[in-house]
Amino acid sequence: MPIRSLIIGIAALSIALPCAALADAPADAALSGSPAAESYWPRLLGEQYTFVLQHQSSLHSPYEGPLSLNPDGDTQPTNTFGFYFGWALTSWAQFYFDTEKFMGAGVSDATGLGGLTNGDVVREGANNLPKRFYIARSYLRFMLPLGQELTKVAVGQDQIAGTEAAKRLEFKVGWLAVNDDFDKNRYAASTRNEFMNWSLWDNTAWDYAADTRGYTAGFVLGYVSPVWSLKYGMYRMPVHANGQELEASLQRAQGDNLELTLAPSQVSTVVRLLAYRNTARMGIYSQALAIAAADGTVPNIVADDREGRKKYGFGINAEQPLADGGATGIFARFGWNDGKTESFAFTEVDRLASFGGELSGSHWQRVDDVVGVAIADEGLSAWHREYLAAGGLGFLLGDGRLTYAHEQILETYYRLQVPWWSWARLQLSPDYQFIRNPGFNAARGPVSFYGIRFHAEH
Numbered sequence: 001m002p003i004r005s006l007i008i009g010i011a012a013l014s015i016a017l018p019c020a021a022l023a024d025a026p027a028d029a030a031l032s033g034s035p036a037a038e039s040y041w042p043r044l045l046g047e048q049y050t051f052v053l054q055h056q057s058s059l060h061s062p063y064e065g066p067l068s069l070n071p072d073g074d075t076q077p078t079n080t081f082g083f084y085f086g087w088a089l090t091s092w093a094q095f096y097f098d099t100e101k102f103m104g105a106g107v108s109d110a111t112g113l114g115g116l117t118n119g120d121v122v123r124e125g126a127n128n129l130p131k132r133f134y135i136a137r138s139y140l141r142f143m144l145p146l147g148q149e150l151t152k153v154a155v156g157q158d159q160i161a162g163t164e165a166a167k168r169l170e171f172k173v174g175w176l177a178v179n180d181d182f183d184k185n186r187y188a189a190s191t192r193n194e195f196m197n198w199s200l201w202d203n204t205a206w207d208y209a210a211d212t213r214g215y216t217a218g219f220v221l222g223y224v225s226p227v228w229s230l231k232y233g234m235y236r237m238p239v240h241a242n243g244q245e246l247e248a249s250l251q252r253a254q255g256d257n258l259e260l261t262l263a264p265s266q267v268s269t270v271v272r273l274l275a276y277r278n279t280a281r282m283g284i285y286s287q288a289l290a291i292a293a294a295d296g297t298v299p300n301i302v303a304d305d306r307e308g309r310k311k312y313g314f315g316i317n318a319e320q321p322l323a324d325g326g327a328t329g330i331f332a333r334f335g336w337n338d339g340k341t342e343s344f345a346f347t348e349v350d351r352l353a354s355f356g357g358e359l360s361g362s363h364w365q366r367v368d369d370v371v372g373v374a375i376a377d378e379g380l381s382a383w384h385r386e387y388l389a390a391g392g393l394g395f396l397l398g399d400g401r402l403t404y405a406h407e408q409i410l411e412t413y414y415r416l417q418v419p420w421w422s423w424a425r426l427q428l429s430p431d432y433q434f435i436r437n438p439g440f441n442a443a444r445g446p447v448s449f450y451g452i453r454f455h456a457e458h
Contacts, residue, residue: 031150035143037088037162038155045086046157047458050192052078054118054431054451056107061444065400067393069112069438069447078104080120080192082136084157092144096158096174098137102129102213107449111396112439114349114378115199115409117449119191122213129212129244136215139174151226166226173219178208178235181220182259183274186319187331187358188374192455193427197411199376200356203315204349205335206276209235209255212244218255229261237280241302241344242395252307253280255345268326274315282309282341285383289390299392301342311344313337323360327370330357339381348394349407351379356411368417376409380440388440397439405442410434413453429453 054076061071082100089095106121122129137158145165155161158180172181179189183203188194191201198204209216218235236246237253247253259274283304292299314336321329332355339350356374361367380388388394389402411433418426431451438445 031152031163032148033150033163035091035145035150035162035164037091037094037160039161040088040090042085042087045084045155045159047084048080048082048157048192049456050078050080050120051454052104052118052120052196052451054078054107054449056117057448057450059438059445059447063400063443065391065393065398067111067396067398067439068108068400068444070108071444074107076105076107078102078106078118078121081133082157086158086160088160088162092142094141094143094160096137096139096141098135098158099133100136101131101133103131112399113435114347114380114397114407114440115197115204115376115435116347116396117197117433117435118451119196119198119201134213135175136213137174137176137180139172139176142171144169146225168224170222170224171219175215175217177215178210178218178233178255178257179214181222181231181233182206182208182257183272183315183317183333185272185317185331185333186270186321186326187329187372188333188354188356192453192457193415193429194358195356195372195374195411195413196431196451196453197374197376197409197433198347199349199352199378199409200354200374200411202346203274203317203333203335203352204347204376204378205313205337205352206274206315207278207311207313207337207344207346208257208276209237209278210345211238211246212242216246216255218250227263227265229263231257231259231261233257237278238345239281240305241282241342247280254278255280268321270319272315272317274317275312276315277310277312278344279308279310280344281305281307282311282344284309284341285381285387285392286340288392289383289387292390292392299387299390301387301392301394305342309341311338311341322357324362327360327362328358331355331374337381339384343384343394343396348380348384348397349378350381350384353377361417366417370415371412372415373412374410377406378409379406380404385440399439399441399444402439402441403443404440405437407438407440408436424456424458427453427455429455 146167220233222231283301335352354376361369433449
């Protein structure tokens with residue numbers, strides 16, 4: 001394909017797909033003047049490769065269902081490749097295009113847990129997604145300066161080097177990942193070099209809009225400043241739970257997200273307050289239970305799906321640097337959703353509390369190394385747990401019955417920075433996770449997960 005046709009096609013795709021993302025404002029800089037990019041040519045901003053080998057131990061299992069963890073244990077490798085492109089069209093408009101490829105599978109087919117253990121795994125098992133390069137993001141970003149103060153921006157994934165207005169209005173539209181712009185956290189937001197468990201790098205009670213791979217279409221509009229920011233995003237929902245196909249119309253189904261970020265300049269604490277509401281073709285647990293009781297059958301949430309159903313929830317996300325220029329710090333997340341309508345897009349969790357932190361290796365003369373430790377406690381609504389206890393299946397959970405208990409997670413890792421070429425970053429991370437009551441079932445488990453992660457990026 002000629003280069004000109006490729007560029008035109010990418011730009012047309014980005015405009016045609018209604019979708020968005022909004023980055024938090026960088027916090028350094030006391031510059032003033034007009035925003036400018038370092039280059040106005042299309043360029044490769046970076047590339048990455050991540051390999052994860054994870055082993056799940058065997059577990060106590062008096063019974064199991066079609067979506068249970070394998071009681072005999074499992075070992076699986078995964079590989080992801082990514083290439084990230086950017087183009088500063090003007091000082092106020094940018095275009096981004098990312099492509100990625102995933103190979104491998106999660107242990108136990110990436111089912112049986114609310115907090116899955118490998119965040120680099122997509123739930124490809126349910127949809128048999130092809131193992132080929134796909135478009136991860138394709139969007140336009142527009143910025144309207146609201147003052148002369150500037151902040152310096154370093155080159156990175158979906159980030160063009162240069163200067164940007166510290167106070168600005170932003171609008172992004174295209175194809176993206178919702179969690180690129182909401183529920184971010186300095187210490188727990190990247191599965192490729194921080195915590196791998198889903199309940200630690202994200203708010204699992206936040207059922208954010210996404211296809212099976214974790215991407216969708218929509219837009220984000222926001223006000224960004226060094227002290228506080230406010231963002232609103234609207235996105236397309238999947239047609240079916242955990243489905244790859246997205247609804248064609250935002251009028252029929254949509255995911256709405258609103259987040260207020262507070263970062264007072266006199267302190268280093270950052271707090272993010274998130275609210276969301278999904279409208280989609282979803283089922284209601286209580287109705288599925290009532291139909292099953294009347295018919296003498298096993299409840300089926302999918303059979304109760306109706307258009308226009310709504311699901312809402314809230315989240316609190318905090319980060320607190322403690323020392324070493326912020327390299328040592330702690331984080332916490334709390335999440336809640338109504339739990340009446342079915343879990344639909346991300347995972348099957350209705351309540352979440354997580355806490356953890358990172359310790360810089362500067363304390364043992366390894367300034368680029370990090371130790372991370374965190375815990376998570378998550379639960380289900382009364383309707384959700386009754387549905388599973390009656391033998392109902394979700395898209396990740398289904399032991400056939402249920403002795404309910406909170407799913408409890410511990411994860412620790414050591415990230416070793418490997419010295420190599422100056423233009424590349426190589427990391428090796430042993431990882432251990434321990435989970436009690438897997439799938440919210442006290443009759444099964446506990447279970448351990450041993451992993452090794454290799455990550456290279458430029």
